[in-house]
Amino acid sequence: MNILNIIKISYRSLGRNKLRSFLTMLGIIIGVAAVIAMLAIGQGASNAVKQQIAGLGTNMLIVFPFASTQGGVHFQAGTTSRLTQSDATAIQEQCPAVEYVTPIVRVVTQVIAGTQNWRTIVFGAYPNYEEIRNWPVQSGSYFTDSDERDAAKVCLLGQTVAENLFGAGTVPIGETIQIRNLPFKIIGVLAPKGQNANGDDQDDIVVAPFSTVQQKLAGTIYANAIFASAISSSAVSTASDEITQLLRDRHKLTSGAPNDFTVRTQTEIASTADATTKTMTLLLASIAGISLIVGGIGIMNIMLVSVTERTREIGIRMAVGARGSDVLTQFLIEALSLSFAGGIIGIVLGVLSSQFVSNIQKWPIVISPESIVLAFIFAAAIGIFFGWYPARKAANLNPIEALRYE
Amino acid sequence: MADPIISVKHLVKIYKMGDFEVHALRGISLEINPREFVAIMGASGSGKSTFMNIVGCLDIPTSGEYLLDGIDISKMDRDELARLRNKKLGFVFQSFNLLSRTTALENVELPLLYSNSRSAAQRREKAMEALNAVGLADRAGHYSNQLSGGQQQRVAIARSLVNDPVVILADEPTGNLDTRTSVEVMEIFQKLNERGITVVLVTHELDIARFAGKNVLFKDGKISRIAMVEDRKIASEELPKIPVLEDEMES
Numbered sequence: 170m171n172i173l174n175i176i177k178i179s180y181r182s183l184g185r186n187k188l189r190s191f192l193t194m195l196g197i198i199i200g201v202a203a204v205i206a207m208l209a210i211g212q213g214a215s216n217a218v219k220q221q222i223a224g225l226g227t228n229m230l231i232v233f234p235f236a237s238t239q240g241g242v243h244f245q246a247g248t249t250s251r252l253t254q255s256d257a258t259a260i261q262e263q264c265p266a267v268e269y270v271t272p273i274v275r276v277v278t279q280v281i282a283g284t285q286n287w288r289t290i291v292f293g294a295y296p297n298y299e300e301i302r303n304w305p306v307q308s309g310s311y312f313t314d315s316d317e318r319d320a321a322k323v324c325l326l327g328q329t330v331a332e333n334l335f336g337a338g339t340v341p342i343g344e345t346i347q348i349r350n351l352p353f354k355i356i357g358v359l360a361p362k363g364q365n366a367n368g369d370d371q372d373d374i375v376v377a378p379f380s381t382v383q384q385k386l387a388g389t390i391y392a393n394a395i396f397a398s399a400i401s402s403s404a405v406s407t408a409s410d411e412i413t414q415l416l417r418d419r420h421k422l423t424s425g426a427p428n429d430f431t432v433r434t435q436t437e438i439a440s441t442a443d444a445t446t447k448t449m450t451l452l453l454a455s456i457a458g459i460s461l462i463v464g465g466i467g468i469m470n471i472m473l474v475s476v477t478e479r480t481r482e483i484g485i486r487m488a489v490g491a492r493g494s495d496v497l498t499q500f501l502i503e504a505l506s507l508s509f510a511g512g513i514i515g516i517v518l519g520v521l522s523s524q525f526v527s528n529i530q531k532w533p534i535v536i537s538p539e540s541i542v543l544a545f546i547f548a549a550a551i552g553i554f555f556g557w558y559p560a561r562k563a564a565n566l567n568p569i570e571a572l573r574y575e
Numbered sequence: 576m577a578d579p580i581i582s583v584k585h586l587v588k589i590y591k592m593g594d595f596e597v598h599a600l601r602g603i604s605l606e607i608n609p610r611e612f613v614a615i616m617g618a619s620g621s622g623k624s625t626f627m628n629i630v631g632c633l634d635i636p637t638s639g640e641y642l643l644d645g646i647d648i649s650k651m652d653r654d655e656l657a658r659l660r661n662k663k664l665g666f667v668f669q670s671f672n673l674l675s676r677t678t679a680l681e682n683v684e685l686p687l688l689y690s691n692s693r694s695a696a697q698r699r700e701k702a703m704e705a706l707n708a709v710g711l712a713d714r715a716g717h718y719s720n721q722l723s724g725g726q727q728q729r730v731a732i733a734r735s736l737v738n739d740p741v742v743i744l745a746d747e748p749t750g751n752l753d754t755r756t757s758v759e760v761m762e763i764f765q766k767l768n769e770r771g772i773t774v775v776l777v778t779h780e781l782d783i784a785r786f787a788g789k790n791v792l793f794k795d796g797k798i799s800r801i802a803m804v805e806d807r808k809i810a811s812e813e814l815p816k817i818p819v820l821e822d823e824m825e826s
Binding site for chain 2: 174177178181185186481482484485486487488489490491492493494495568569572
């Protein structure tokens, strides 16, 4: 028997029952559309989460000038910091996995504005502190490389400092504050950052050029720390290894000697972010999978009802010479066509509805071609899987009983 | 004389209903020759339907021999029986058994769809030919539910013809029709028979059986009598005698 004829027979019979065919398809349409939309919205959401977590500065590495502790014993206890600005320059030049580097010098001191004063930390850093911490200004602007070169007395205030010195809601750009009796011009206010993982208020800070703080406030030739950022979150451990090796060489440590510095990364945050994203994807995929299976059961349900309802038709077909395999193929093709057509309509509907959601909710969506292929293959597989049993049942009908069926 | 189209010997069919057995056929032997028009008669439960199912290759006998056009079908599987039904047999049923929501033409085409050989155009031509033979060429595009009972049965006859079967098996073809339409249907069978097609008809109506050339009477799973019809009725002559219902009402 010619397969083209069977396809023709299947299509005629689907066409004879347009409403039933459509209702059967509806399950798959909704299932596939749900898969596409869920994956698009979910992927968009997880990308947004990733970006936000990257915003926390998971690429960041911090080099502290202290020895590691092993078994509770501090090695080289009491040795002074030997991290320098030139260490930072060397890291910038020689570590390919590192994007930005700045030496940091910290001074804890009183800052005074008119009659108000506040005790805070003054950070000295390069202008690339903005990129390393992923910390833009809320108003005003960062200091520049020439401010750094000239040791200009300019500074940025954290939200907490700005509020305590000038009151909430004011923009103190252009004002001057006194730090250790030196006037610093305020050129910007940092965006609020909130607490860090330790519960410390990160907005309680003043940031000024490294050279200014080092020379005019701290009076040291060393740096308290070096902040760096890796080129990507996956390059953090490579960057850490490169920095460790470079600093060991520069500090002329013999192979057995312990490090006189510590490199800290935020891989925990990164791995938490990763786990969160995976959980979210799994959750969405399982919801979408369930809706597809429900759609498939819908197809099976209708096909089973249809076999019963069409028992006499099957009997007629068998009487005029249809073999069991012809009937089986016909019903399978019907189920497959329904799930294929449903799959295509579902994909269109899914893309449209996720775009709709993205327009209404301003939610970023990502429609990956993989999700479309996946949904389609799944729909086809469900068509075969759930179409098989009713088709088998139809093919095994006894023609005499089928013809007598009322 | 030519070899018989249908030849059965000692045909036995036993249905098992749980613990006890129903002997539907208790040894039937019968030969039907080409161009014959045979009416099989009998009361309900006499085994005539079982006999037709076996002759129609829808069922296989428990024992005995059945040769259809010289082919032994008793050892055949489901698929081989299906092919045989498609190539050698045409069925006409009491309840017409047309596909619903399907045009007359598509209904007639159906057996051709299950045999390989023809193109779509050839199928259409063949189906139109068959519809023409039953006088319904002008109704080809009508859906089966738009046709009267008599017309539906004629479409069914066209469908049974379309594959050039060696024999047409009609199971109570007039059972659902009024007297006049019944005679019209018998007229078609007689015409087809004159053209050389073998017809086997099951009926319990004596009137209808008299349109056939030979009557076979079944009783309790056996043949109780075979007789040639002596005063055979010719449908085309009978028709004018039957008043159209409307005319009768008016007079």
